[in-house]
Amino acid sequence: MIEVKDLQKSFAVKETFFSAFTSLLKKKEKRIRAVNGISFSIHAGEIMGVAGESGCGKTTTAMLLLGLYRPSGGKVLFEGMDISSLKGTELRYFRRKAQLIFQDPYESLNPRFTVYRTIEEPLIVNRLRRKSERREKIMKAMEKAKLMPLEAFCDKYPHELSGGERQRVCIARAIVLEPVLLIADEATSMLDVSIRAGILEIIKELTEEMKMATLYISHDMSLLGSICDKIGIMYAGEIVEIGRSEDIIQSPLHPYTRALIEAVPVPEFRRAKLKLKAIAGEPPDLVNLPRGCSFRLRCERAIKACRTSRPKLFEVKQGHFVACHQVGD
Amino acid sequence: MQAAIENENEMLLQVDDLKVDYQMEGAVGRAVDGVSFALRKGECIGLVGESGSGKSTIAKAILKLLPSNGALAGGRVILKGRDISHFTEEEMDAIRWAEISLVPQSAMNALNPVQRISSQMVETFLAHQAKADSRKTLLDKCQQLFEMVGLSRNRIFDYPHQFSGGMRQRATIAMAIALEPSVVIADEPTTALDVIMQAQIINLLKSLSEDKGVSIILITHDISIVAQICQRVGVMYAGRLVESGDILKVFNNPFHPYTMGLKAAFPTIKELKKTLISIPGSPPLLTKRLEGCCFSDRCPFSIEQCQRVIPHTVTIREDHYVACHRIEYAERFRKEIIDIFGTRVRGQS
Amino acid sequence: MGVWKRNLKLILHNPMGMFGVATLSTFALLAIFAPLIMPYDPMKCQYIDGELARLQPPSMHFLLGTTHFGRDVLSQVIIGSRVALIVGSLAAIFLTFIGTNIGLVAGYCGGRVDSLLMRLTDIAFGIPFIPFAFLLIALVGPSIWNIIIVISFLMWRTTARVIRSQVLSLKERPFITAAKVSGASHLRIMYVHILPNVLPMSFLYIALGIAWSTLSEASLSFLGIGDPRMISWGQMLYYAFITGSARTAWWYVLPPGICIALFVISAFMVGQAYEEVVNPRLRKRNS
Structure with a gap:
């Protein structure tokens, strides 16, 4: 349903007085390579998870998928159309069909709009003129997002709602246009633990019911493992491993995937505490990416080949891809 | 609460019936309502709870760093036998950093840029x-x-x-x-960090506590972090300590429905098909005067008594304290809570 | 809307706001019912026993005395509130309208549009008000409308800067991204999504604008370029000054002076009280 092919995005580095001076001497523009040639596809009714540290390009990928950034290379295919070439009615159609749920449910709601008005806005923007028709759609969306009882919520302002309720308003706003692509960017990380599962359940149910292709972005592997059908691991703007979530969590192949999983604290209670495995170092500078594998500086098992050539994704088994020189040979 | 009456000598820091009030647009909100716990030397105690449960306020109250609209409304903070809860600003200056120090959530705010x-x-x-x-x-x-x-x-x-x-x-x-310092209070030290950085900081705190003998009060919403570091834990809800004691006893056999819920709400990477639970509703408003148990509105096992009478903290066994009217049914509740609140996040597969 | 009712309540809760609202309302009532309240026609020369009642001190007959031309001071002060009110409110509304729109467009569009509009604002800041007003009035002639135009033409600058900075932070908030994702146009984002969020700040600048513009009108009239067909407090002072009465007839100078001060201070006080509504951080400190 949605397909990403060799997608790239780089940003020009903001020039300060001094850096402008030095770049004059070097005559080379500095660019942050946020997303560096990634490919994947999400089918209808499927949730794909994207994991990685902050700055790995997760959110940039989301913005590219929504058409809010123009890709520097590669393309995003939506129902077979390249979204960066869309214009007029086609663009309008795409905008309606690709929606987003944010991390912070308070910041993502207009404080001056009531719940009803918030969910109505996308319909007005997309020229649904008849009031009764709008009302019907809003009620249906609120029901799906479990904002019950409907009447109690309609006239409330965001500051009168709890975090979980706000996030359900965001979900209702996102699904009122019956999207085909839904992106959830850390949608539960700011919510209290006791209500997180409820929000995840709604996202899961709606994905199946409305046959959406959902992209769930998070750095929490245990969360991704529990809701996603497949998971892609991103490091320094590249996908280093991608596959069915059971495969990724239970038999990770890339050393970085392993590091991400081993770093997750487990709620198991014992007297003698085990030390968590935490790899040292930090993600590389996206302006000057190291040659070869971008993970090699933090990798315990780096060999000579890792320094010279950049590993490509290859299929280890059905639907499980990894980009590492150490795997498979 | 009974923990406070134990052997006084090895107690480093005792918080006894602490109450903190906030002035909020005309109304008074009680952010911390009668919390007692004790920290032994070389021990790491975790305070877990959701946002607004008062766990950070406790840290601020101990250090006397409450914002101008907050004030201590009762209780004592005893550090090595001295009650520091009514110390003056100058006396506190000598204690902060030297005796009790703070690791804040946002490191950038703590450092001068x-x-x-x-x-x-x-x-x-x-x-x-x-x-x-x-x-x-x-x-x-x-x-x-x-x-x-x-x-x-x-x-x-x-x-x-x-x-x-x-x-x-x-x-x-x-x-x-x-x-x-004798006590380090770490207030959500890893919330702003990625998984790998979080693991590094957890390991660091753990080694400080185990190798260097630093006593730590760890404030977090994440019970899996508590599981990695702490020996004892206090579970907070709406300003009250609902269950506390030895971490193995509290989390392996929780007696308070909220603790049961919290434990079952966390996904774990070891068990992808675990049924997660979600407790509908939200904590009561701070300004609401509570007649009964603070969790009664959301508790599926709440009876008429829970709405009416504030439950006393009782000792279940050595180092395990619970404030709930219906502890005798805990065994049954542990099974039922998953049936009542379980979601189908991970399909039915 | 509930929000506005609540805001008014908060303003009235504050003693300063209460005082400001009460004084401004009194002036408004005076202005509206001036013909009914005024004891005499403010432009008509009064006679006592057939003789011009020139510079009479306050008495039972003329409560605040008379002017150099034998006109009743009280009646002039009452009718003067009309000019203060008209100039104050209209100029304030115009300047806030201009300032808010410029700030909104500059902040939202950014880039060249922002640079252009902000340089324009800088220029407006660089122009000294009184000489500029003299020049313009000299060109177009003194009338109350021209004064309103001169004031709103220059005073939008502060509002524009403040609104722009608000818009700059608002446009980065996720709910604006949400509006973009839903397909809203730039114009719609600016006026439907962002504007309602900066309106409280705009209203604050209306309150402050009332104070500035009334004060500006008074200065211009005092310098003799006010509307000659209308009586304003500034103009009363102007005549008191040029006829030389200011030295002897305190009753001629004090009433308009006090009215200007009271009016301006009240408007500022309403602004101050309203600022606490807009900026809750100030509210906490006071309670």
Whole structure:
């Protein structure tokens, strides 16, 4: 349903007085390579998870998928159309069909709009003129997002709602246009633990019911493992491993995937505490990416080949891809 | 609460029936309502709870760093036998950093952005130590601290913005342990960090507690972090301590429905098909005067008595305390809560 | 809307706001019912026993005395509130309208549009008000409308800067991204999504604008370029000054002076009280 092919995005580095001076001497523009040639596809009714540290390009990928950034290379295919070439009615159609749920449910709601008005806005923007028709759609969306009882919520302002309720308003706003692509960017990380599962359940149910292709972005592997059908691991703007979530969590192949999983604290209670495995170092500078594998500086098992050539994704088994020189040979 | 009456000698810090009020647009909100716990020497105790449960307010109350609209409304804070809850600002200055220090959630706010970290650390030493060590020996001490928290010696001359989030948090930890305080309060020390950085900081705190014997109060919403570091735990809800005690007893056999819920709400990477639960509703407003149990509105097992009478804290067994009217049914509740609130996040597969 | 009712309540809760609202309302009532309240026609020369009642001190007959031309001071002060009110409110509304729109467009569009509009604002800041007003009035002639135009033409600058800075932070908030994702146009984002969020700040600048513009009108009239067909407090002072009465007839100078001060201070006080509504951080400190 949605397909990403060799997608790239780089940003020009903001020039300060001094850096402008030095770049004059070097005559080379500095660019942050946020997303560096990634490919994947999400089918209808499927949730794909994207994991990685902050700055790995997760959110940039989301913005590219929504058409809010123009890709520097590669393309995003939506129902077979390249979204960066869309214009007029086609663009309008795409905008309606690709929606987003944010991390912070308070910041993502207009404080001056009531719940009803918030969910109505996308319909007005997309020229649904008849009031009764709008009302019907809003009620249906609120029901799906479990904002019950409907009447109690309609006239409330965001500051009168709890975090979980706000996030359900965001979900209702996102699904009122019956999207085909839904992106959830850390949608539960700011919510209290006791209500997180409820929000995840709604996202899961709606994905199946409305046959959406959902992209769930998070750095929490245990969360991704529990809701996603497949998971892609991103490091320094590249996908280093991608596959069915059971495969990724239970038999990770890339050393970085392993590091991400081993770093997750487990709620198991014992007297003698085990030390968590935490790899040292930090993600590389996206302006000057190291040659070869971008993970090699933090990798315990780096060999000579890792320094010279950049590993490509290859299929280890059905639907499980990894980009590492150490795997498979 | 009974923990407070145990052997007084080995108790480092005792918080006894602490109450904190906030003035909120005309109304009074009780953010902390009669919380008691004790910290033994070399121990790490976790305070877990959701946002607004009052766990950070406890930290601020202990250090007397409450905002201007907050005030201590009762209770005592006993540090090594002295009640510090009514100390003056000057007396507290001598205690902060030297006796009790704080690792805040946002390391960037704790560090001065226009000063080198070296000079910030040296200043801290100079402010507290009367004996005038030379700046050079102090700097050397600071560098040793930097090595202890896993940063390289030379990075001490950097400015805070040259550090990544994880390194900044290490630097604030180095500053927190600089004066060898008896108690370190870590307030959500890993919330702003990624998984890998979080694991590094957890390991650091763990080694400080196990190898260096630092006593830690860890405030977090994440029970899996508590599981990694703490020996004892207090579960907070709406300003009250609903269950506390030895971590194995509390979490392996929880008696309070909220603790059961919290435990079942966390996904775990070891068990992808675990049924997660979600408790509908939200905590009561701070300004609402509670007649009965603070969890009764959301509790599926609540009976008429729960709405009406505040439950006393009772001792279930050694080092396990619960405030619930219906502890005798705990066994049954543990099974039922999953049936009642379980979601189908992970399909039915 | 509930929000506005609540805001008014908060303003009235504050003693300063209460005082400001009460004084401004009194002036408004005076202005509206001036013909009914005024004891005499303010332009008509009064006679006592067939003789011009020139510079009479306050008495039972003329409560606040008379002017150099034998006109009743009280009646002039009452009718003067009309000019203060008209100039104050209209100029304030115009300047806030201009300032808000410029700030909104500059902040939202950014880039060249922002640079252009902000340089324009800088220029407006650089122009000294009184000489500029003299020049313009000299060109177009003194009338109350021209004064309103001169004031709103220059005073939008502060509002524009403040609104722009608000818009700059608002446009980065996720709910604006949400509006973009839903397909809203730039114009719609600016006026439907962002504007309602900066309106409280705009209203604050209306309150402050009332104070500035009334004060500006008074200065211009005092310098003799006010509307000659209308009586304003500034103009009363102007005549008191040029006829030389200011030295002897305190009753001629004090009433308009006090009215200007009271009016301006009240408007500022309403602004101050309203600022606490807009900026809750100030509210906490006071309670």
